[in-house]
Amino acid sequence: MDFNVINEYIPLYKNALLLTLKIGWQGILVSLFIGLIGSAILYFRIKILKTFIGIYIEIFRNTPLLVQLFFIYFALPKIGIVLSAEVCGTLGLGLLGGAYMIETIRSGLESIPVIQRESAASLGLNEMQSLWHVILPQAISVSVPGLLANVIFLLKETSVFSTISLMDLMFTAKDLIGMYAKTIEALFLLVVFYLIMLLPISILGTILERRMRYGQFGD
Amino acid sequence: MKRKFLRRVVSGLLVLSVVAAAFTGCGSASASENSSKDSDSASYRTLDEIKESGTINIGVFSDKSPFGYVDENGDYAGYDVYLAEQIGKDLGVKINYVSTEAANRIEYLQTGKVDIILANFTVTEERAQEVDFANPYMNVALGVVSPENAVVTSLDDLKDDDEVIVISGTTAETYLTKNYPNIKLQKYDAYAEAKTAFENGNGVAWANDNTEVIAFANENPGYKVGIASxxxxxxxxPAVTKGNETLLKWLNEELETLGSQQFFHKDYEETLLDTYGADYEETLVVEGTK
Amino acid sequence: MDSLGIDVLFKGTNFVRLLQGLWISVEISMISVAFSIVLGTVVGMFMTVRNRIVKIVLKTYLEIVRIMPQMVLLFIVYFGTTRVFQWDISAEAAAIFVFVFWGTAEMGDLVRGSIKSIPKIQFESAYALGMNKFQTYYYIIFPQTIRRLIPLSINLITRMIKTTSLVMMIGIVEVLKIAQQIVEANRNSSPNAAFGVFAVVFLLYFIVCWPISRFSVYLEKRWA
Structure with a gap:
């Protein structure tokens, strides 16, 4: 392995890491937003919207992100919808992630015993207040490990961004291999940077998962 | 709790070290492999080995019309493929086409995944250090195509946030990276992706081999080649794995024989005439001699 | 602007080729799932072992799978191994290897979870009846865990089919690459083919994955 090459490549990977994180977090925020709204709709069993959310989940959970991105980035412009690569990446990740976040948050909500909802009602809280002040805080803490697993999953999924011309970690490696054929150095840095990005989150996830077990009520 | 956390960290570090060890192992292995490359034929197949196996693996584009693409019946076709077919015939072996992307071409040869690359591979000094080129069969320079209503005639005219589309691993990418480091490049893996994105208006211009951009402008109304060369x-x-002398020698002889029969003019007329017309025939075609 | 390019699919053998490409994806995932189930069961049993070294090795393995994108693994296996060990493996073999590597970890973790969920007293009772380890697992433990595992492993199939869309990047000509080729070959005659063709690919993936994942949900509910 040639360390001069590695030194030369490091700044490129740093940029790629920043881009990956930027679009990754934007996408995750979008997916959390979708997740909260969607799970609330499912939780309150709001009629027509409920069906709509169900269809959305099935579509996005049963197709690959790569194909979703292809469709958003290459096909939609043919009917007049042109989005920049960054918007497209954020949107793709957000829509995919949303489908998973809804399920995770919903199962958190459903894990809270009905009696809590009833107690809240008897204290005079309305449905929205009881969700916001009583159920959601507990549900989120139950879902945190699941949410973090989704975060890791989504950050990993950014590796297909090369298709839509975003210089993420994976594309940087591929591009460098294509230009200079220093395969081993490029792949080595790729692995290192993925570890830097994801290992802390993964460790945090495991720690929290342990903590949470003691943080539940009534068990 | 604390002990568990510690163990967690330790196991995390272990992951790191295992991976790092694997890779530094790789590093030293490849260093020694480089030094003994000449004696090591595992990464390529010699001419006799190819003949014996009865099939040759040829790397071509599958999405770069009219040079290498797949037609509507699933058959490979194009200027490069026309040559590949002749090579297969003259070697007396079957051809296994391997679909490559621009950025994979060197990698495919160096790892012996293909015997010959016939994917519109431009000869450059950097590449010649990694692979062995046979005699040329086509002339090429870089060109830039842009929409008719906003033709880019000079790269110096680009505005700061204008993005130029290139394909990862092409000479256009290397050239622009080296000579115009301030131009924002929008890179794609595959020809099909780059062209579709260009049509969709994701970049102000597309830089590539001039043969390719001329073809694009000829075939698609509304586009103009603002910079032709x-x-x-x-x-x-054609390129082979570095050190594969038997195959290289055979290829050069083959190209010279074909050249003496005006094979590449015929190739042009069969595959490129529809796109380019007769005007480019003499500037484009090289008859297989040095 | 009039046509959205669906007609392109009915030219020549285009649509049949798309389906063939899809079949390659399904094939790769089926083979990988089969291997993953067998190996995952073994690995899952090892995960319940109390030996420290075994634990650390398996934890490391799980962590690698959890952190590394499949695409990175594909590149390392396909290009890296040839460089380092001079192995000449086909792209298909590399893909299956990576998918099995990933699937085994996932299955292993599931198997571990379901073995752990069996009360300890069942093991003890089995041993008290004079069964050995193999008999205990074969007659007592597996029959109970299998109902939980089957829906989950079916679910793994859909995830693998979805992930096969990545193998295009190491040169396997599957449905998405064929879609690109079709778009490319018809760029002049129908410039909007990208819409129709990619929409159809989207739909094809859904048609394949959706019934499988519904089936797994159905089994999960029924056998829960």
């Missing part, structure tokens, strides 16, 4: 005049040639 950029950088140096280069050639396109």
């Amino acid at each position: 950029l950088g140096e005049q280069d050639t396109i040639a």
Whole structure:
């Protein structure tokens, strides 16, 4: 392995890491937003919207992100919808992630015993207040490990961004291999940077998962 | 709790070290492999080995019309493929086409995944250090195509946030990275992706081999080649894995024989005439001699 | 602007080729799932072992799978191994290897979870009846865990089919690459083909994955 090459490549990977994180977090925020709204709709069993959310989940959970991105980035412009690569990446990740976040948050909500909802009602809280002040805080803490697993999953999924011309970690490696054929150095840095990005989150996830077990009520 | 956390960290570090060890192992292994490359034929197949196996693996584009693409019946076709077919015939072996992307071409040869690359591969000094080129069969330079209503005629005219589309691993990418480091490049893996994105208006211009951009402008109304020739005049040639002398020698003889029969003019007329018309025939075609 | 390019699919053998490409994806995932189930069961049993070294090795393995994108693994296996060990493996073999590597970890973790969920007293009772380890697992433990595992492993199939869309990047000509080729070959005659063709690919993936994942949900509910 040639360390001069590695030194030369490091700044490129740093940029790629920043881009990956930027679009990754934007996408995750979008997916959390979708997740909260969607799970609330499912939780309150709001009629027509409920069906709509169900269809959305099935579509996005049963197709690959790569194909979703292809469709958003290459096909939609043919009917007049042109989005920049960054918007497209954020949107793709957000829509995919949303489908998973809804399920995770919903199962958190459903894990809270009905009696809590009833107690809240008897204290005079309305449905929205009881969700916001009583159920959601507990549900989120139950879902945190699941949410973090989704975060890791989504950050990993950014590796297909090369298709839509975003210089993420994976594309940087591929591009460098294509230009200079220093395969081993490029792949080595790729692995290192993925570890830097994801290992802390993964460790945090495991720690929290342990903590949470003691943080539940009534068990 | 604390002990568990510690163990967690330790196991995390272990992951790191295992991976790092694996890779530094790789590093030293490849260093020694480089030094003994000449004696080591595992990464390529010699001419006899190819003949014996009865099939040759040829790397071509599958999405770069009219040079290498797949037609509606699933057959490979194009200028490069026309040559590949002749090579297969003259070697007396079956051809296994391997679909490559621009950025994979060197990698495919160096790892022996294909015997010959016939994917519109421009000869450059950097590449010649990694692979062996045979005699050229086509002339090429770089070119830039842009929409008719906003033709880019000089790369110096680009605005700061204008993005130029290139394909990862092409000479256009290397040239622009080296000579115009301030131009924002929008890179794609595959020809099909780059062209579709260009049509969709994701970049102000598309820089690539001039053969390719001329073809694009001829075939698609609304586009104009604003810069027809950029950088140096280069050639396109078949490439084999570095050190594969038997195959290289055979290829050069084959190209010379074909050249003496005006094979590449015929190739042009069969595959490129529809796109380019007769005007480019003499500037484009090289008859397989040095 | 009039046509959205669906007609392109009915030219020549285009649509049949798309389906063939899809079949390659399904094939790769089926083979990988089969291997993953067998190996995952073994690995899952090892995960319940109390030996420290075994634990650390398996934890490391799980962590690698959890962190590394499949695409990175594909590149390392396909290009890296040839460089380092001079192995000449086909792209298909590399893909299956990576998918099995990933699937085994996932299955292993599931198997571990379901073995752990069996009360300890069942093991003890089995041993008290004079069964050995193999008999205990074969007659007592597996029959109970299998109902939980089957829906989950079916679910793994859909995830693998979805992930096969990545193998295009190491040169396997599957449905998405064929879609690109079709778009490319018809760029002049129908410039909007990208819409129709990619929409159809989207739909094809859904048609394949959706019934499988519904089936797994159905089994999960029924056998829960």
